[in-house]
Amino acid sequence: MNYKLSIKQLLLRLLLLVVFYQLCRIAFYNEGIYRFLIDDFYIDFDGEKIIGTYNYKEDSLLKNKLTNYPKKELELKIKAYIQQYNNRLSDNKLFLD
Secondary structure, X not given: OOOOOOHHHHHHHHHHHHHHHHXXXXXXXXXXXXXXXXXXXXXXXXXXOEEEEEEOOOOOOOOOOOOOOOHHHHHHHHHHHHHHHHHHHHOOOOOOO
8 A cells, every 4th residue: 555644644643542542541431331541540331421430550459539530531531532532433444544
């Protein structure tokens, strides 16, 4: 394959990769719940709101739910991640060109 991208296109793609890498490291969906690892947090998300947040580095068995965490910031990151995934899925662009 012969790709000819401008510097601007390459920089934009690099920026998008950096944003997504910082946004969320691991995510999966199981039994109606999204599960995310973002920074030091393990988060259960039901599609509308966070239903459980844990510090997985200090509580590896996930026994103690956190009450003091950046809820709005994490919900925004999760919703953005899901929206971006759905957009890329519907546009058949789940890969990097």
